[in-house]
Amino acid sequence: MIEIPQHGAAFFASDLHLSEHTPHTLDAFENWLASVSQDDALIFLLGDLFEVWYGDDYSDATSNRVVQAIQSAKSAGAKVYFMHGNRDFLIGETFAEAAGLEILPDPEFLLVKHHVVLITHGDQLCTDxxxxxxFRTQSRDEKWQANFLALPLEKRIETANSIRTESKAHKANSALSIMDANTQTVAESFQGKWPDGYYIGKNDVILHGHTHRCAIHPDLSSKAPTKPESTQGELLKGLRIVLPDWNFDNPEKNRPKGGFLKMLATGEYSLNLFS
Structure with missing residues (x-):
């Protein structure tokens, strides 16, 4: 299990969806990353760092700037971790080595003041x-990925864009509730039963992104706020923390433009939102 250095801190962000169409969000990410990068800082990027990923043989101005930003964070003394999201699950070791980050399995665990903290992108919790x-089961299959990455880059771009179009249509025609984490699935995950059927061990706190419903849930019955606000507290058993998505280019009313969670080795945390 990963532990936060005694005199350091862990920082968590998710769902930036960076692309050529998000220049202001990219600027905000670079500034944030530079601001939290120092000795004994652990930085966790919990998926959907990019809007789409066609394979490590593809790069553009956005991905190049992200690589440079992560390299600078590492040079400043920070350790940067990445977890695959539903948009960028094809990021591989070639990109990871170029940027200087470590790819984590999903889920992964932290030990913070006797609390076991499960971190995940969050899409596996949306079992409804x-x-x-x-599609997730299919696209995480090693053979499927190998076949996809063997296609010419132009064909991969065409296929990925088609999948994104279908995904947007699916979301538009589906009830909002099925896009959220299933309460029973969350309860079972706390007890160690992961949605894929494997036993992963009991945990005290679940931290994830994906749903774009930023919230601090002290228990299973608590609802996400209409207007999330920055807050702070201390880790408690049964706590679920949902990270905000980032959108500095077309921000929505009553929603933060982005944000991150800071966690100390003492178990204290602060959810910091950008308005």
Whole structure:
């Protein structure tokens, strides 16, 4: 299990969806990353760092700037971790080595003041979305990925864009509730039963992104706020923390433009939102 250095801190961000169409979000990410990068800082990027990833043989101005930003964070003394999201699950070791980050399994665990903290992108908790879960199982298969990455880059771009179009249509025609984490699935995950059927061990705190419903859930029955606000607290058993998505280019009313969670080895945390 990963532990936060005694005199350091861990920082968590998710769902930036960076692309050529998000210049202001990219600027904000670079500034944030530079601001938290120092000795004994652990930085966790929990998926959907990019809007789409066609393979490590593809690069553009956005991905190059992200690589440079992560390299600078590492040079400043920080350790940067990455977890695959539903948009960038094809990021591989070639990109990871170029940027200087470590790819984590999903889920991964932290030990923070006797609390076991489960960190995950969060899409596996949304078990009500059956079509997506079917696609997720298929697209995480090693053979499927190998076949896809063997296609010419132009064909991969065409296919990925088609999948994104279908995904947007699916979301538009689905009830909002099925896009959220399933309460029973969350309860079972706390007890160690992961959605894929494997036993992963009991945990005290679950931290994830993906749903774009930023919230601090002290228990299973608590709802996400209409207007999330920055807050702070201390880790408690049964706590679920949902990270905000980032959108500095077309921000929505009553929603933060982005944000991150800071966690100390003492178990204290602060959710910091950008308005």
């Amino acid at each position: 979305d059956k079509p997506y879960q079917k």
